[in-house]
Amino acid sequence: xxxxxxxxxxxxxxxxxxxxxxxxxxxxTVAGLAMGMMTFIMASGLTLIFGLMGVLTFAHGAFVTFGxxxxxxxxxxxxxxxxxxxxxAMAAAAVLGALFERVIVKPVYGQHTKQILITxxxxxxxxxxxxxxxxADQRMVELxxxxxxxxxxxxATFERFRLLVVAIGLAxxxxxxxxxxxxxxxxxxxAGVEHPEMVEALGYxxxxxxxxxxxxxxxxxxxGGGLWALYRGQLTASLGAERMIDIFIVxxxxxxxxxxxxxxxxxxxxxxFNYTSYFAPSxxxxxxxxxxxxxxxxxxxxxMG
Amino acid sequence: MLELKGAHxxxxxxxxxxxxxxxxxxxxxxxxxxxNGAGKTTxxxxxxxxxxxxxxxxxxxxxxxxxxxxxxxxxxxxxYVPEEMAVFSQLTVEENLRxxxxxxxxxxxxxxxxxxxxxxxxxxxxxxxxxxxxGQKQMLAIARAAIEPKRLVIVDEPTKGxxxxxxxxxxxxxxxxxxxxxxxxxxxxxxHCAKSLGDQVAVMDQGRVAHRGSMADFxxxxxxxxxxxxxxxxxxx
Numbered sequence: 274x275x276x277x278x279x280x281x282x283x284x285x286x287x288x289x290x291x292x293x294x295x296x297x298x299x300x301x302t303v304a305g306l307a308m309g310m311m312t313f314i315m316a317s318g319l320t321l322i323f324g325l326m327g328v329l330t331f332a333h334g335a336f337v338t339f340g341x342x343x344x345x346x347x348x349x350x351x352x353x354x355x356x357x358x359x360x361x362a363m364a365a366a367a368v369l370g371a372l373f374e375r376v377i378v379k380p381v382y383g384q385h386t387k388q389i390l391i392t393x394x395x396x397x398x399x400x401x402x403x404x405x406x407x408x409a410d411q412r413m414v415e416l417x418x419x420x421x422x423x424x425x426x427x428x429a430t431f432e433r434f435r436l437l438v439v440a441i442g443l444a445x446x447x448x449x450x451x452x453x454x455x456x457x458x459x460x461x462x463x464a465g466v467e468h469p470e471m472v473e474a475l476g477y478x479x480x481x482x483x484x485x486x487x488x489x490x491x492x493x494x495x496x497g498g499g500l501w502a503l504y505r506g507q508l509t510a511s512l513g514a515e516r517m518i519d520i521f522i523v524x525x526x527x528x529x530x531x532x533x534x535x536x537x538x539x540x541x542x543x544x545x546f547n548y549t550s551y552f553a554p555s556x557x558x559x560x561x562x563x564x565x566x567x568x569x570x571x572x573x574x575x576x577m578g
Numbered sequence: 579m580l581e582l583k584g585a586h587x588x589x590x591x592x593x594x595x596x597x598x599x600x601x602x603x604x605x606x607x608x609x610x611x612x613x614n615g616a617g618k619t620t621x622x623x624x625x626x627x628x629x630x631x632x633x634x635x636x637x638x639x640x641x642x643x644x645x646x647x648x649x650x651x652x653x654x655x656x657x658y659v660p661e662e663m664a665v666f667s668q669l670t671v672e673e674n675l676r677x678x679x680x681x682x683x684x685x686x687x688x689x690x691x692x693x694x695x696x697x698x699x700x701x702x703x704x705x706x707x708x709x710x711x712x713g714q715k716q717m718l719a720i721a722r723a724a725i726e727p728k729r730l731v732i733v734d735e736p737t738k739g740x741x742x743x744x745x746x747x748x749x750x751x752x753x754x755x756x757x758x759x760x761x762x763x764x765x766x767x768x769x770h771c772a773k774s775l776g777d778q779v780a781v782m783d784q785g786r787v788a789h790r791g792s793m794a795d796f797x798x799x800x801x802x803x804x805x806x807x808x809x810x811x812x813x814x815x
Contacts, residue, residue: 476652
């Protein structure tokens, strides 16, 4: 498993001579890491929900969009509002996620075809509801002034917001990893995936755990959506649907249900995209698909599946 | 301690339990025997709330538990060892037992007792339980039920598929559990094991309890054994 993590530094080192200029390489790498972290944050919720509960939800993108709109609605130029806006988006998405699990997903547990159909339908309905509430027009999203701009280290340029995103992604990955492996809740979740009846027979209410996971997954999607909207500087109701392809690729490449795999896959895909954009721009848009094919030929269950 | 009166259970269109009357007395081991398909496992699952009884009563320690959620029944003091063991293979042996110790950290004395009974669990303490052999998984499943004091332990075929040396370990484990004051209700196809552990016996046939009494009397009555257990007895003796 640790060897799989080594793919990331290996790719970075391999790219250095190909890019040639160390300053450009550093800029590309940090930008790739930031993009990858945002995809990881959005995809981590989906991989948790699928891996732990066996639910394939296409409506995940709706929570990405919803989170982005809630955060964007609350943002002000004051930097202190940024964490509050993101936390509010996460909280609102968590509540909606829990309701979604009870009302939409609960009746179709264990029925994958119905899950796909009903969650795709929910995605379409959610997108229209978002248009009703926030409108169909593109909306501009401004970063707080203190996070705008970049700074130089030698000849390398680093955008402030991207560094913040990398820090948030790393902290989140560490927190999720610890929560899953070092807490009783994490044990319950891992045990509940395998033998939910047995977990109940030990005296735990597994249904509450599953609702909590759905709420957490939705909150993470909302956080990722909020950060993505800030990164792009604009937002439409189709944001989540557009991100779903990348999110699914990352979840599959990482290995369904593997948080570590999702983390590596997200960073790998984004770094590969950035490096390819630099030395072979015409191939950049294909880089994720090529990554998907190569990984599935090498490891059909994904990097850590 | 535990009393089922006229318990019925339907699973889909099938009427599996058809009025089960059964008692497990405090501090004793009650063996639940019967041919395949007689309803033994369904009885245990009905007690645990994994199947809802459609009629009748399931009382435990003076309280009606029929229809309660499984988690609530477990919290009332009932431990369950299912036939398929259901150890959490992604979790280590330690994590399996930590999860079973619901009320807090694992009691050291209790753990030493478990290690004394099942030394393999200490050897593989930090290993994923998916790597254990079938017998070791059964040890873990029993240890999980015994890691905290429980008022009633219900066990479904704990010796199934085990090597003879392992069966002796299992018998010893339940003997010690009984000495510690636990009440046990056990489904068992191995009549030698049932005979050596059981105080009481209930024999099921076609979704009902066809015979109840002391194990000593039942073990002495070969005609009754033959009538109630038939071929299933011959094949396991």
